[in-house]
Amino acid sequence: MGRAPCCDKNNVKRGPWSPEEDAKLKSYIEQNGTGGNWIALPQKIGLKRCGKSCRLRWLNYLRPNIKHGGFSEEEDRIICSLYISIGSRWSIIAAQLPGRTDNDIKNYWNTKLKKKLFGKQRQKQGSRKGKEINSISSISNSINNMNQNPCWPEPLIMQQPIQFSNNDHTSIRKLLIKLGGKFSENDQLTNVVSPNSQHPIDNSSMQLMYQNHINLISSSPIDNVFNNMSTAPLYNMDGEASNFTAEFEHMINNHQQKLDGLEFLYEDNVFIDKSASTSGGNLDWESMNPYVLPFPPIVDGGNFQQGVILQEGTLDDELRYPREQ
DNA sequence: AAATTTCACAACCGCCGCCGG
DNA sequence: TCCGGCGGCGGTTGTGAAATT
Numbered sequence: 420m421g422r423a424p425c426c427d428k429n430n431v432k433r434g435p436w437s438p439e440e441d442a443k444l445k446s447y448i449e450q451n452g453t454g455g456n457w458i459a460l461p462q463k464i465g466l467k468r469c470g471k472s473c474r475l476r477w478l479n480y481l482r483p484n485i486k487h488g489g490f491s492e493e494e495d496r497i498i499c500s501l502y503i504s505i506g507s508r509w510s511i512i513a514a515q516l517p518g519r520t521d522n523d524i525k526n527y528w529n530t531k532l533k534k535k536l537f538g539k540q541r542q543k544q545g546s547r548k549g550k551e552i553n554s555i556s557s558i559s560n561s562i563n564n565m566n567q568n569p570c571w572p573e574p575l576i577m578q579q580p581i582q583f584s585n586n587d588h589t590s591i592r593k594l595l596i597k598l599g600g601k602f603s604e605n606d607q608l609t610n611v612v613s614p615n616s617q618h619p620i621d622n623s624s625m626q627l628m629y630q631n632h633i634n635l636i637s638s639s640p641i642d643n644v645f646n647n648m649s650t651a652p653l654y655n656m657d658g659e660a661s662n663f664t665a666e667f668e669h670m671i672n673n674h675q676q677k678l679d680g681l682e683f684l685y686e687d688n689v690f691i692d693k694s695a696s697t698s699g700g701n702l703d704w705e706s707m708n709p710y711v712l713p714f715p716p717i718v719d720g721g722n723f724q725q726g727v728i729l730q731e732g733t734l735d736d737e738l739r740y741p742r743e744q
Numbered sequence: 745a746a747a748t749t750t751c752a753c754a755a756c757c758g759c760c761g762c763c764g765g
Numbered sequence: 766t767c768c769g770g771c772g773g774c775g776g777t778t779g780t781g782a783a784a785t786t
Binding site: 474 | 770771772773774775776779780781
Binding site: 746747748749750751752753754755756757758759760761762763764765 | 767768769770771772773774775776777778779780781782783784785786
């Protein structure tokens with residue numbers, strides 16, 4: 420027996436809201452509140468709408484102090500920072516941006532930010548091969564550099580000074596704490612456990628990891644955020660020096676950490692590997708998606724090993740890696 | 745100028761967790 | 766403790782506008 424629908428779909432209006440409907444809903448809620456029951460609300464007002472639809476309309480559009488469009492660089496940075504930290508938890512991200520709705524941020528990410536960071540517009544700008552475009556080429560360069568210097572861990576190099584505003588810093592820190600870490604009274608990280616990992620992280624490692632994370636986000640124009648991540652030394656979950664790409668690989672190969680929307684990294688062939696496949700994890704990316712290519716296992720005896728990572732557009736990957744059918 | 749493609753965003757869908765009976 | 770209803774959430778779709786061919 421399935422769940423009863425929240426409303427009779429045959430007797431409710433769907434699609435765009437008319438100004439009259441908006442006015443009805445808005446004036447009623449402003450005068451009476453929602454009454455704690457969205458399902459009953461449309462009947463009270465005389466709207467032929469699903470309660471959920473009313474709720475969505477109110478929250479995303481009619482509610483006071485809603486901002487639409489015009490995301491600032493600062494907001495971009497916050498969104499990216501939080502997305503990297505917690506994934507596609509839009510409601511949490513929205514809570515950090517007054518006046519923004521989760522739907523707005525989600526749309527903004529999907530239509531603009533993601534492309535901005537990963538250069539999907541390359542399709543518009545030329546053929547597949549031999550074209551290096553903005554952030555994609557930056558990531559590619561970084562990866563090529565890593566390929567030439569395959570020995571990890573790298574020495575820790577502190578990033579640029581923090582340019583994040585204090586409010587953002589504090590707010591994001593608090594959020595990260597809420598999501599799994601914690602600070603002691605004197606504001607030092609203590610006994611932090613990654614929210615999705617079984618591994619406790621020692622104080623100094625986590626502090627450095629967090630510090631680097633904040634730094635690389637805050638110090639960079641948005642187009643360079645992921646470029647920096649490819650090169651910025653971070654600390655992995657075992658407290659070893661690593662970098663952002665390695666973090667991703669680590670996450671993926673151990674798949675203890677949910678990808679949370681980062682799948683597009685593979686879909687768009689941002690990272691491609693075919694060369695190093697030894698004992699693997701259980702994830703069978705290739706079978707899951709014909710455009711997804713498997714990562715090498717990179718954890719070996721507790722130490723990171725460099726997987727060779729290639730990026731489409733910088734190498735003749737069709738020649739090197741003919742697609743298997 | 746018309747046709748086609750791409751983009752942006754509003755709205756919908758369905759799952760999940762919480763809460764009260 | 767169980768169960769059903771509701772709210773909340775994230776993913777996806779639909780549609781109109783803008784850009785491109």
